[in-house]
Amino acid sequence: MPALIPSWRFFSTITPSVRIEYVITQLDALTNADWQEFRPRATQLTSSAVIKRLLWNPHWNETLFLVTCAERLISAPSQHSIDEINTRLLRQLTATPRPPAPSQYLYFRLAFWERQGIELTKTIEYVSEGTPIGGAVNDL
């Protein structure tokens, strides 16, 4: 039914905005962990990059899907949202020239940004269990 009678309430309210942060570390070694934002946006985009993204924008659209998964994880927690975030993070993080060691673990957390008065505040609302890099890579 939502396909036949869709909701068109785009941007009706501006809610706290989520960022996915991750760290790859030893099991449960999260004290003083160096959390990184997943796919931070570019400082600046050239006009040609903007035009190219009209036709080819897979990473950005995947990142928006992960934002949806993160919001679902808070409003209606499910293993599907956790798996989607873990799988897509691991696919990108292991596809580098220097992938993390299989003995390490991936953790992610959800940081929500919102404006309170004139100040921006950041609240961590979820920290994942560790996912073993070695065990997960074979499933990607």
Add this chain to the structure above:
Amino acid sequence: MTFDTALRASEILMALAFIQQSAEHLTAAPRERIIFALRIILSALLLAHLQTAWVLLGLLVLGLWALHLFQGPYNGGSDRMSLLILACLCAIAWVPDPIWQHTIYAYLGFQVGMSYFISGWVKLKNPEWRSGLALADVFHFSAYPVSEDLRRWANAHRILTLLSWGVILFEVLFPLAFLSQTLLMIALILAAGFHLSNACLFGLNRFFWIWLAAYPAILWLQDRLI
């Protein structure tokens, strides 16, 4: 515009939008790749006007499969519009009665108008949109601006208030464009420009292509009614 011409224009524009959307999934995990590779093949068949009714049914099945895979839309509103257009075109292909075909296509045209009106109405009711604060928040801390440089726009309060009112008034008054074909053409060009700017500023490229696919329906409906 005749019904057949408008319908074919919708099919072609939707097929092109589906190919663009689906190509972006071809670097994803294998199960996702399979669905969207099949979607590209079926969209190409739709472009070629081969077995259109069966192709549309196949695309609808793939659309529902994708909904299941992602446990909901992958790309929010653009997926909702994609499914709406697809469901309407598929129903038109399978119902034999021309009156029902016209009614379903008219419903699609009506929903295009509603997509602007409702979107504007919910903003009009929100004091933060009326003051420009909501749009400032979109630039300030939302996930949408495509670059950090764009976040500086959050400080341009006067311009953002004007932009907010421009968007609200355009969306709320959109149904009035129905009164004349020229007015509707101008409104749709402005609307396409609005989607294009959203694609450039917020990376919402899929919205731009799929909304274009619905425009023939509203043009046909206006021509039919007025």
